[in-house]
Amino acid sequence: MRVFLAIVLSLMIHTPALAEQPLRLAVPEALAQSGFAQFVVPRFGLKTGLRIERVGENEDAQMRFVTEGPVLFEGLGAQWSLTHDASPKAERFAAWLRSDIGKRTIESYVAPDGATFSSTVEKAVVVPVVRYGGDADEGEKLSLQMCGRCHVINAKNRMNGMGSTPSFAVLRGFKDWGERFETFHLRNPHPSFTQIADVTDPFDPSLPSPIVPMEMTQADLTAILTYVGEMTPADLGAPLQTQ
Structure with missing residues (x-):
């Protein structure tokens, strides 16, 4: 019995907990090639101690950069959002992207080809067409x-x-x-x-x-x-x- 308990304790000490496994973030090819995700994600880890693993856009992941949904930042001719599984850690990453320091991080990156990103997203104002029935x-x-x-x-x-x-x-x-x-x-x-x-x-x-x-x-x-x-x-x- 004592030997069994010793083995269990040893496993608890030396085996990383499931909660400590990195979050997987699916990154579209355009963002990956620009170097944006490689720049932003590690800086989140340095500030929070949480690890994120970047994977391809078609791989299984708890979080994804997408071009639909509430906009977090603009760049490469598109508006980008983050979808996630609503876990606390994913929520924390989304909140960090919306924070002042997250926004400064986003806007400080310049891609090798000179492309930049903006966290100041202006909502397009849709002006309704008013029709009076004339020509x-x-x-x-x-x-x-x-x-x-x-x-x-x-x-x-x-x-x-x-x-x-x-x-x-x-x-x-x-x-x-x-x-x-x-x-x-x-x-x-x-x-x-x-x-x-x-x-x-x-x-x-x-x-x-x-x-x-x-x-x-x-x-x-x-x-x-x-x-x-x-x-x-x-x-x-x-x-x-x-x-």
Whole structure:
């Protein structure tokens, strides 16, 4: 019995525990060839004492770098995520990649070919297309014809607009852009020179239009709204403060 206990104790002392076995991380070929994983993974081990074994992307592993899911970093023309088995050690590696030191490690690596990686991932803003049921091509023509003398409509008249008036792309960036365009004829200085059939009142004879009047139909306005609704808004950066 004593001999048996001695053997068991010897095995417990000299045989590594299963929990001490390294985690296996499946690394796609692109990341492996860039040297990224070879650079990042050992630095995690130095900071935490936990070992990770890098394996091919098709091998069995508790963790995998993939291009689907919540993005951790960008590089090599792709956005990369980490899937794992939710074990505490795998969670720790994922948390380390998201930490400040993990991000600095990611961004400090430069591949032999000069490729770099970024942990600052900007989420793409999807701007919904708003459809008013009109003809967008006709709306572009009308916008250039009627509004292009003051506003920059697009690249076709980018040198002809007035510097004091916002471009259509900038206006499209406002949250209330639809209301602004729908009611433009009520907003200064438009009432003094705009006539929309069956919508606006005729000009007061004593207050004629100071410029050549802009005359349109409701269908014309719908076409313009349709064109602007499909336009890509200008990148306005921080939210605009409007009055």
